[in-house]
Amino acid sequence: MARSRPRILLGTSLKMYFGHQQTLQWAQAVAEILAASPAVADGRVEFFVAPAFPALPETVRILAPHPVAAQDVAAAEPGAFTGEVSAAELAEIGVRLVEIGHAERRRLFGETDATIATKCAVALRRGLTPVLCVGEREPEDAAAARVVVDQVDAALSGPLRDTPDRQVIIAYEPHWAIGAAEPAPAAYVREVCGPAREQLQDRYPGLVMLYGGSAGPGTLTALGDAVDGLFLGRFVHDPHNVAAVIDEATSLLGHAIR
Template identity: 50%
Template sequence: MTAPVTVGVSLKTYFGNARARAWFAEVAPRLQAHPGIADGRVRFFVIPTYLQIPAAIEAFAETPVLVGAQDVSAHPPGAFTGEITAAELAEVGVQVAEIGHAERRRLFGETDEVTASKAAASLEHGITPVLCIGEDARMSGADAASANLDQLAADLEGVPAGPVVVAYEPVWAIGATEPAPDDHIATVTRALRGAIDADAGRAGSVVIYGGSAGPGLLARLDGAADGLFLGRFAHDPDNLLAVIDEAAALADARSAS
């Protein structure tokens, strides 16, 4: 079987606890019944707030859905007030962790060095990093590919072997009305996948696209990305299931090729 198509959703802090629980309750049975999820053609992860993680784990317990965290401490357990360690996240069942998002970099000053430390902490506890990278300003596809390859190398500097989900999110496309142009995305994601595939320590890694991603994009990218990272579009479960349908169709096409 070929590698599954990966679809993820980060809820950021748009939902309060009650709203998140309602979303989990609506989405979980629909994903459980979806053949693409059930047979493994589509790998799906959801990343709620820290306080919503236990409810998400409970809601998706009978499904293959992975539950993640929106951040993780670079530090081990100890005197680090306010931090949430990878050890504790793994203990409660978290399987992926979003690291290096543009908002963490811009609002909280997180550097590539910090991002690498968080990726290392995650992998050391069996948590797969969802490593967010992307250029700040519009530029050519070739220049963007070069910039993102440099960022990828910096964010994985000293990080132990293990699979990662590389989430390419050009900063200028996050929250925009449209995603980046298809040819731009394809140029960057193919370059990133080439770099990841060349690293023997990153077997099982994938490259997905985020940044105003929505329906139709996976088909237009024609296999240049291994999946999508969704935001507010997925707040409507119908929209989310439409993308899951497209992901299953892409998985079928990849198997047939």
């Protein structure tokens, strides 16, 4: 008998690829796919999306009751911060998750571990679940698991000191695999995520670990129980591919309970 696997979490960020109407059309198509899936209906497969800020309210409406994420959040409570978006406002419009610490935010906008920890703290205070992005810059084999653990601790050990059981989602995205033609080798991801998740779940019981970085068809099957799901990339810009990954997840869950 295979080990019981209660659910698989799938998510994606649309980054800045889509225009407003394209985002809403995509969301409507995905809503129909989610509504048609028995595994989504009974909670065995969950799906979230992070659209651009202007599309958030309408995407929340279209995809309800499924969770919607913001791609970023201000590292401060509401106040005089021109151009920023507060966790308070995101929560007010129905956003439930927030992506924090993506490699692009680190590389292009100079976000540090301290900034990321502050954003996690603000999000958690406002009831939002962080989707914390972590990963090494170059392939590091055994050392990569330590990089992941250290990045998670830097972001969460302070914010979750008093509430370690709060759910947080870790998106393991090795920087060198983001935007690549293929995901990181499955054996490499298992070697990183297995030990890292084991250590981290002892400290943060509510932790869920996803793999991102050119994830696509077959990635979930190849990774097996090393992760709890996928943070998908451009593959799911075609809504039909959302359906394909949900079908793959449903099949895996069916095998796990036999």
